[in-house]
Amino acid sequence: MKEPKNLTFSEKVYEIVAQIPYGRVTTYGHIARKIGSPQSARMVGWAMNHSHSYKKEIPAHRVVNRVGLLTGKAHFATPDLMQKLLEKEGIEIKDNQIQDFKNILWSPE
């Protein structure tokens, strides 16, 4: 893709996502709000789409939309990879939706 010389919006997103603890998830909105633009949730998703370009591996499977729906699962290597990873971390998922979502929801510092 490209080589961001300075810290871009995307890198800010990567930093937040990288801080998500094991077995927890967060939403695009929370990340966007942490950055300073509560309305930029779309940019967060866009950044995640390019997470593979980042120097580190981003646990994008721990990022879901505000209702705990695995909206981005289709963007993974395989459509069922995201759910598989989350279940592997102890998160129960039913019909692409995280159960007990608010219970495992993690908010950025």
Place this chain on the structure above:
DNA sequence: ACCATGACGTTTC
């Protein structure tokens, strides 16, 4: 510089 796109969110019908 302008137009099109998007892994979302909120408001409105």
Place this chain on the structure above:
DNA sequence: CGAAACGCCATGG
């Protein structure tokens, strides 16, 4: 209560 439209803003062409 469910679906659709609008808004939002960074990145790419």
